[in-house]
Amino acid sequence: MPEKKLRILIAKPGLDGHDRGAKVVARALRDAGMEVIYTGLRQTPESIVETALQEDVDAIGLSILSGAHNHLFKKVIDLLKEEGAEDIPIFGGGIIPEDDMPYLTDIGVKKIFGPGTSTEKIVTYIKEMTNK
């Protein structure tokens, strides 16, 4: 029977080739009953935004360990705006220093999950965020 399901895009922008974390999060969201679209490694902001439109996702999670988070989050958010899709919330994870958090919040990133975050916390957050 048809029913509403949360569809979440998990994406790896930029050049780091480490997607263990992204896969763990994808698996946890799957186990929480969500449909997770995984883009694979080394995606450009353009390809992530295009995927989000085609897949009509409820949220985008970016995993970044390369240090280029300030640039990549900004670019994805700008492109979403260009497409009139700035209503799609963005969260993130990876190695992101505390000092950069205010900037990321300022440009519109909803939440950053650092190393050691329990998957349960991420699941709860996404459910609450997309419920609004």
Place this chain on the structure above:
Amino acid sequence: MNSFDELIKRMSSGERRALGKIITLMENDSSSSAYIIPQIHNLTGNAHIVGITGPPGSGKSSLVDKLISCYRNDGLKVGVIAIDPTSPFTGGAILGDRIRMKRHYTDKDVFIRSMATRGNLGGLSEATGNTIQALDAFGKDVIIIETVGAGQVEIDIVKVADTVVVVSVPSMGDSVQTLKAGIMEIGDIFAVNKADIEGVEKCIIEIRMMLELSEKKGGWIQPIIKTFGNKDDGANDLYESIKNHHKYLIESGHHEQKRIIRGKTELINILQNLFIRNLYDTISEKEMEELAKKIANREKDPYMIIEELIPRLKKFI
């Protein structure tokens, strides 16, 4: 229903996000489909619908990726529906087929939609048919459907596609496997993928033997094509075969026949779903539970209960 009309208008003007949203609406709620499909139905019927099926890990997504390139080289617009399984335990799914199609992510004339089966067992999702309609109305010249990893009986693809490609890989079992009923009967074209590994010639011989024993599909002789995941050899042959099959369908009149059969399938599916929905609206979950208890403790048998329920259901017929 104004927001639906607005979305349909935006979709008709080529907005990809509107198409994405329309697909979601139809996937989540069949009453949305009942509003949307009548508005777009007269724009459909133009695309060539190609199904790609075969076992998990046989390389379907990689072949789809290569086929997209072939179509794009000819300037054709492509829609892809890639289906992956929903967990029967949690209801969740990982939709990862598009990873193999990365190089087409930013091509504005390629629209890839991943779908989860959501409990459907035939290798497709319930909304696949309506999603095909939406992509067709959006102006795609070809719509490629990648089924879930299929074993033997997931053959619903034959009901929606004009051309079915069955992907096999060498060393999947002995010749008895090709004699079995089911998936091997639905191929218009056979692709033997990973054709650089051992056992490929044996695999081809077994498929050929199977085909020689089967009834011919009109005048069409099903080709068997060697393809590779790691190089482009073979993909072009596959592409040519798919185009030849399309031409054959149109020239032989089979195309028309297939479309009539498809119309019938669509009608039956919608009626069935409508009936089931009405049924659930008629009987509350609590009542259902109580009836089930009566069956379990042998107070009543299911046929007795149905006799009692029928008068309530008659209003839908």
